[in-house]
Amino acid sequence: MVKTLEDIMQESNIVDVLRNSKIGMYVYPVVAPEFTNWRSEQNAWRNSVVVYDQSHHMDEVTVEGPDAEAFLSYVGINSFANFGTDVAKHFVPVTPEGHVIGDHIIFRLEENKFVTVGRAPTSNWIMFQAAIGKWNVKVSHDPRSDSRPDGKAIYRTHYRFQIQGPDADKIFEKINGGPVPEVKFFRVADINIGTRKVKALRHGMAGAPGLEIWGPYADKHYIQTTIQQAARDVGVEMHFVGSRAYSTNTLESGWIPSPLPGIYTGGGMMKEYREFLTENSYEAAGSIGGSYVSENIEDYYVNPFELGYGFYIGWKKDDFIGKDALAKLKDAPSNRKKVTFEWNADDVMKVISSSFKPGEKNYKWIDFPQPNYASSSADMVMHGDKMVGMSMFNGYSFNERCMLSLGVVDSSVEVGDVLELVWGEPNGGSGKTSTEPHEQTTIRVRVSPTPYSTEARTSYADSWRTKGN
């Protein structure tokens, strides 16, 4: 019989289980690793235009029915005011104790039909809530694509592309056969792509303007080639972004994709949820990577205020899961704040060069541009002997010529502070198959704003990053 997450937790400490998961890398599947090369692809999202093929790495959940709005409004923390048809939001559910479960982008397609897109923890939670509640809704789930298709055909319900960058509008105008309707950020418009009428969301990752478009998966090839032809026609150098560069765009824009879902603790509904989740679920089979090891899984959780999502909260809603807990957490002095960590280049070189010394111990290899080696990352950030922060998502930016990571720090930490990130896992590494055996070391990091700003880049970065503290 298939075990549940709760069964696993009865047998073992869940931190041990997740830190030693054999699931391997959390990958961005199906999309080619590189179309040109990952440096040029990163450069293109800042300086020309890119296409992100988001058709494969996210779950999609469709919620429809007379109670769709009431149900989702209860499950997420967000205000649902001003949430008309053809509007999207960044949807965040938390546990009754206020721990972040995950986040999706939610689109209202019709009065009674929503689609949400993102990582598995939010999908699973929505499905669970629909299953245990008495809502009049129909929920359908299209899980992300297989991580290792190995030559098998892959089908999704929808294709999904984001076209972003300073030159994006030239392409849209060409594709649409005329100016693209003026729409506000996170509003949806209809545009023409060749013979197809397509939904397009005004969006921007990595700080650049752009559109997210989607439609039936069967149209993917047609849409892709039509966009390509339009770029050629207007003489714009458009780059498709491969799976190696893709996940690093968030380091410049400041969104943390992978907080550990706060679902491993709590009784009542939470226990029921862990009995609902099987051993193969993201929550049970996924992994925690990084130097931070705590016996208490709650130490890996974050709350919405810490991720900067406080202003989403629909306080005026009658009720939603976590409302009471969040009311108490609001303005709590224990809340950390989200920052970008700039990694010191000399220290990064120290780590890399350790893998060029035969017979000596090596530090954890920093894989470029994406060194994360787990579904959720937690690296300790120290001020002297005191842990004052947690680094949660790492990556190299060729645009910044710098390793960056996103995470949270205690309220006492200020932008500009230089701290030490502990790199690598203790005791020679964990049982994860995504790590080679290694020694721990430290890397100096400078606390910087999120999103990583032009000011941070220009005012002190150049001098500090390469010349040390």
Added chain:
Amino acid sequence: MVKTLEDIMQESNIVDVLRNSKIGMYVYPVVAPEFTNWRSEQNAWRNSVVVYDQSHHMDEVTVEGPDAEAFLSYVGINSFANFGTDVAKHFVPVTPEGHVIGDHIIFRLEENKFVTVGRAPTSNWIMFQAAIGKWNVKVSHDPRSDSRPDGKAIYRTHYRFQIQGPDADKIFEKINGGPVPEVKFFRVADINIGTRKVKALRHGMAGAPGLEIWGPYADKHYIQTTIQQAARDVGVEMHFVGSRAYSTNTLESGWIPSPLPGIYTGGGMMKEYREFLTENSYEAAGSIGGSYVSENIEDYYVNPFELGYGFYIGWKKDDFIGKDALAKLKDAPSNRKKVTFEWNADDVMKVISSSFKPGEKNYKWIDFPQPNYASSSADMVMHGDKMVGMSMFNGYSFNERCMLSLGVVDSSVEVGDVLELVWGEPNGGSGKTSTEPHEQTTIRVRVSPTPYSTEARTSYADSWRTKGN
């Protein structure tokens, strides 16, 4: 109308065309980039056991009919003596002028049936020779898998696995349900894998013992899981090797996979061949990467003596393509010799650290573990102002904790000599999409034997590699 290679060469210098090809990286398709992580996968081929999934990255050509042996013996330089059924050889064709075209592994499956496996240049040449000759043979071609399947199903005629490493025999014995028949190197035996009887070639890449097995592609999943189960049963830590680590195994074993096919020059049959090759062929669409730029495409060619294939040559055969030319080239003082270049770690760090300096020019990024950025690579290796060698295939070995490359050097160069490899392309980089803009620099390399030997590793490598000259 589709252009031919000859058409292209009438319009442009072919070196310019290939150096600025937009084809992108030469990839190892379909197989997942990493199964565990590429460092551990490299380690496993030396210290435990690995499975290389070779089902996708090579062409397969089947030649059958009464003239199959005579035909192939004429096309390749190899002796066909002692080439009975169930024997394999490393098959090398050259042009009438003695330039290497490529190489395949050739298996004699039956008296009148051969299959050859490898890169496109040898496949194309075999098909051309069958087309223009009067041989009674039937040739069929199964090209390598699509480089970017993008979710489409991929089918091949055969699956092909190599199982290699010190622990390989334990697995074979378990799979076979008893000792594996004693077979000599490059001989084929029948073994049992679950319910299937399978052809198995005694083989060894990266210096370790192993078997190469193949069969109908539809059996791939069954064979793969049966091997996996056997490894589990005997308690051996078996690693599948992903596409990122795969191509680096040759750096330890010393085979150069990608000499530029010497088919761009010569009249008569060679011109006819270039009219046979379309603009989409490997030869016309592929790329040359690296610092070496010569207007004369012949400067990129190698001959079989230079690659260490001289002892294959079937001098006693009545005739074969290139026989006269090779007789003249034998022992020619101009022949270069194959070596391994050990890259100086400090200089590698200099290159990497240049991509951590905002606002400064960067050197060509060294992508790990496989920095090649073209179908064929040619980096200049200098002694002072004189070019004395050509580096042809690069990669990082975590086993050696070292960047290595394979190439050829003038006969005057000795093992132990320290030379300078020119890294990166002149004038800011070529038009290839696989390179970011960059500056050229030099990397010291120490000339070492091929295959890269234990002696080379232990006697001087430790001291030199990291401490400079």
